[in-house]
Amino acid sequence: MTTRTGITNAKWKGETQAQEESAPGFGQAEVVVNELTTYVDISNTLLADASQAEAEVRQALTEDFGAKEGLAFVKRSGDGQPEGVMTKAGIAETVSGHATQITADALVTQMYALPAMYRNAGTWAMNGTTLGLLRLLKDGGGRFLWQPSYQAGQPETILGRPVIELPDMPDVAGGAFPIIFGDWSGYRIVDRVSLSVLVNPYIRATEGITRIHATRRTGGRVIQPAKFRKLKIAAS
Structure with missing residues (x-):
């Protein structure tokens, strides 16, 4: 995947002056594709007696995989996972000005x-608890920083920019980073295989068990840290 490592250097020129070259400010970044897998064993009797049993298993797998992906994209906790945006080195921070609270300033x-x-392309991201606190914040003129959406399909905003809820963001606490703001084109997600579910009725057939395998191949990486900024809860 192409990533920008610098900027070009355009210059104004006179009518008869020659153009000057910009050194290429581009490189290549690899977004590693990781694999998330599990399987569920379910009795053939249950599958036969409960018409929705397999559908419930698939739904449970979908929810589990979605939660695990979301956690990794926010704060990867180990090798073999996508890169977490909150654990990426090089993302600048702003301090809240208070040891334990968020401030409007x-x-x-x-x-x-x-x-x-x-x-101008930025979006706020935080968890629901933090968003609840921000809904109470006002600027110096007594106006709420958070504004509801007045049109179906449009997001609510903070300081005029959209806000999304990421459940795995940290809560507000001293030393924590509960909010990130930025242009999310700076984080790339690569999907190689959508959630694949394979029903295997043979491997444990003599025990009356069907095994349902689930696999997902995806990767994520911060391509441009300069597009993001985190908020740290600290006095200074």
Whole structure:
């Protein structure tokens, strides 16, 4: 996957002046594809007697895989997983100005610390508990920073930019990073295989058991850390 490692260097020139070359500011970044797998054994009697048994197993697998992927994309906890955006080195931070709380001033500072081209495409991300706290914050003029969506299909906003809920983001606490803001094109997710479910009625047939295998191949990586900024809960 192509990633930008620098910027080009365009210059104004006169009518008869020659153009100057920009050294290529691009490189290649590998997004490793990881595999998430499990299997479920279920009795043939249950499959025969409960018409929705297999559907329930598939639904449970879908929910489990979705939760595990979401956790890894936010804060990878080990090798063999996608890269977590919150554990990526090189993402700048803004401090909240309070040892245990979020401040309105810090959110404004965090947002405007990003270059305009990233800020204008930026989206806030936090968990539901943090979002609940932000809904109570006001600016110096008494206006709420959070604004509801007044149109179906449109997101709610904070300081005019959309906000999404990521359940695996940290809660607000001293030293924690509960909020990230940025242009999410800087994080790439690569899907090689959607959730694949294989029903194997043979491997434990003599025991009256059907085994249901599930596999998902996906990867994620921060391609451009400069497109993001985190909020740290700290006094200074």
